[in-house]
Amino acid sequence: MQPCPQGESTGRKAVVTNRPADAMAPPLRILIADDHDLLRDTLVLFLESEGGMAAETAADLPAAIAAIERGPAYDLVLLDLTMPGMNGLEGLERIMALGGGQRVALISGTGTPELAERALALGAAGYVPKTLAAKSLVNAVRFMAMGEQFAPFDFLRTAPEEAANPLRERLTRREAEVLEGLVEGKSNKEIARDLRVTEPTVKLHVKTLYRKIGAHNRTQAAMIARDAGLF
Known part of the structure; x- marks a missing residue:
């Protein structure tokens, strides 16, 4: 087997390759x-x-x-x-x-x-x-x-009842929608269908909102949301 030749410089910044092994999509x-x-x-x-x-x-x-x-x-x-x-x-x-x-x-x-x-x-x-x-x-x-629209919840003008909830203020609008799906017991696939996004996008949101609210799994996330009176 011949050694792999060095790629020519394109003038663009190199891509760091520490992606998961199963991530086959181009950067x-x-x-x-x-x-x-x-x-x-x-x-x-x-x-x-x-x-x-x-x-x-x-x-x-x-x-x-x-x-x-x-x-x-x-x-x-x-x-x-x-x-x-x-x-x-x-x-x-x-x-x-x-x-x-x-x-x-x-x-x-x-x-x-x-x-x-x-x-x-x-x-x-x-x-x-x-x-x-x-x-x-x-x-x-x-x-x-990946196709989402983003703006921080605490930056945009919100209704008084939304702004008064500390848990909601930690989340983006889409993260709150995904969390609502978890509270309703929906799967990632069902949430993706309802929000018209891809399932990998929902998985990313789930991972991020877990970190923001201190949850380790779907059940705990739903309980935290209910206890906070979010939904």
């Missing part, structure tokens, strides 16, 4: 567009250290547009709200209008809940505050790249 392609070098590099490190994601970067909106037009399509484009060329939500709409199938989300340290809701209403894949913890940010990017 999710993520474009991070932000004018802060340190933030871009940190996000790349966070995402690729988790495995299963390959991140590329751009420093402004024109560079992001050029990267998208070169193709192939990204699974997710993450745009900084205030980087050069954005002009608020106008930049978001320009990227979304390019087509190609990539989903587009905003990341910002200065945006308001009202702006986040406007972005989601325009069809954005999500809104990610820069104050989000690293692990939560990685999960948010993965979920959005």
